[in-house]
Amino acid sequence: MRFELGAEEIEAFTAELARLREEHRDLDSAIDALERMGAVNQIQVQRLKKRKLYLKDRISQIEDALTPDIIA
Structure with missing residues (x-):
């Protein structure tokens, strides 16, 4: 079960990713x-x-955290 990221968390992850x-x-x-x-x-x-x-590996982890789960 994943939690939704807030705007600040998304911004922080995006900056770290770059x-x-x-x-x-x-x-x-x-x-x-x-x-x-x-x-x-x-x-x-x-x-x-x-x-x-x-x-x-860290880039992959962050990308995974930023990608929403898709329930099929």
């Missing part, structure tokens, strides 16, 4: 840049990829 998507894109660019450099620090790349995966 911030997380931007950070996800930035990490993607950073990973690409590191891999193009040649002498790649694999530990650093793995940490960035792990953070990127966390962001993807």
Whole structure:
């Protein structure tokens, strides 16, 4: 059972969603840049990829919270 979100909650989730998507894109660019450099620090790349995966999961959670349940 889900509860309806208020306008303030929707606004907060929407703002967080935009911030997380931007950070996800930035990490993607950073990973690409590191891999193009040649002498790649694999530990650093793995940490960035792990953070990127966390962001993807959080984005999905927020999108799910913002999407109303449809009863068929």
